[in-house]
Amino acid sequence: MSARPPMVLAEGVHKRFGRNEVLRGIDLEVKAGEVLCLLGPSGSGKSTFLRCINHLERINVGRLSVDGELVGYREVAGKLHELRESEVARKRAEIGMVFQHFNLFGHMTALENVISAPILVKHEPRERARERARALLDSVGLADKHDSYPSQLSGGQQQRVAIARALAMEPKLMLFDEPTSALDPELVGEVLEVMRALARDGMTMVVVTHEMGFAREVADKVAFMDEGVVVEEGPPGEVLANPRQERTRAFLSKVL
């Protein structure tokens, strides 16, 4: 039994906002090195589930673990103990997240955005952090934008800075929350290209997306969510080409 635990394991995960039950029993597994694409209509709970994985939201029922460790809790003798803030922060530092609206720090240049967390959280020497940041920005095709502020960049450029910022923490898992939904159509490609390269390098990724082409091409597994449950999951070839469930079929016929 030396098999590596799954990178993400969700068992019967429920999440309520007040009386509104957003997640109603999610079971999902993502192995290390896998790319999982979450599909589904808006309001189906995809983004909420993603935010639960790095404890931006806390779950109400079920078990959710990352790399074999529970998210947000420690289990001692069958009892759950809440993690301290610093412990939660340390775990989040190992999980990169990319947001729909980029959320770049507006008062910092692209380079400063990328070095901020390594310096502040990992206490990396400034010069080393800058060096790595420069290489990362170059690798996402922004060699000439190091000193630009987010407001001076296009959406696609901002999102690529955001990906570089997340990668600077050398995460073992990357979460993408509709990374191309706020982009002009002609800018979607450049962001997907960076994500494709990341998947090729073996990064474990959970991607909430409406880009069916990307899901078909890059995902090892897709899961279709609706009304807080996973309706159907499997290899993209099966789920996207021959959906078994009526709801999946109805959704796909609208977006494809």
Next chain:
Amino acid sequence: MSSVRDTGYEGRPEEIRAVPVRRPGRWIAAAIVLVLVVAVVHSIASNPRFEWHVVGEYLFDERILEGLRVTLELTVIAMAIGVVLGVLLAVMRLSLNPLVSGASWLYIWFFRGTPVLVQIIFWYFISALYPKIDIGIPFGPAFIHGNANTLIHAFTAAVLALGLNEGAYMAEIVRAGIISVDEGQSDAAHSLGMTRLQTLRRIVLPQAMRVIIPPTGNETISMLKTTSLVSVIAVPDLLYAVQAIYAVNFKTIPLLITASIWYLVCTSVLYVGQYYLERHYGRGATREQAATPLQRVRGILSFRRTGEHFRTSSGEHR
């Protein structure tokens, strides 16, 4: 009459040259304003009771400069207390702990709800309420122990009253600033492993500054003038200094003008400071930063000389 002539794809289309609309109303309004200004200036200059020579005589009087020093000192210390207290109260107000946020709410409610003049007098007479003051651990040992009358004299009372009062106003300003920063910023910071304190200090507050600075400049200017209230408890500030002089020589009006000139000079300096602070914290918020007035003047001068537009390194606005 306007004309637009398109010269086709070969040449550049001709710029529009139109006869502007006549606006006689503007000219009439300008004339009225001009007449009024001349009338006011004439009356001020020709009325001997202004006694401008007395103003000149006292403008750099030692006692008045000393009063000005006290006024500036009060302003700086009270604003420093106000800003620190304001940040603290704002963070408390946003706390999820109802007792903590409730305490902050109560503080703000009380200090905004009573006149600052009353608070100044109140602190001055605090010894009537607490003749002895112990500062230390509640119900435990005291580090500072003494008579209220000797611990809190007029200047201390003034600083306490102005600072504590300002804290309540600053708290609301800081809170508005913090709320103005998009929640996505905190999400991103947290997802990178930053703690709440790091997020507040490094990500949220610096961006909140853009919203916080302008009203804080306002508060500072307002504070400079509000310090004049402390003359009622005989703190020798600028107003108190001129009052002391005109109580003897009865040159009330020229001495009040002297004080006003100094207040105006100080507020003008603060205006300039505020402008550059806003510029500093506005970086990243606009695509191109507007040139400073100095850069603009230089631009106009170099335009006159070379006939070319002067551009700052960051690119000139408009």
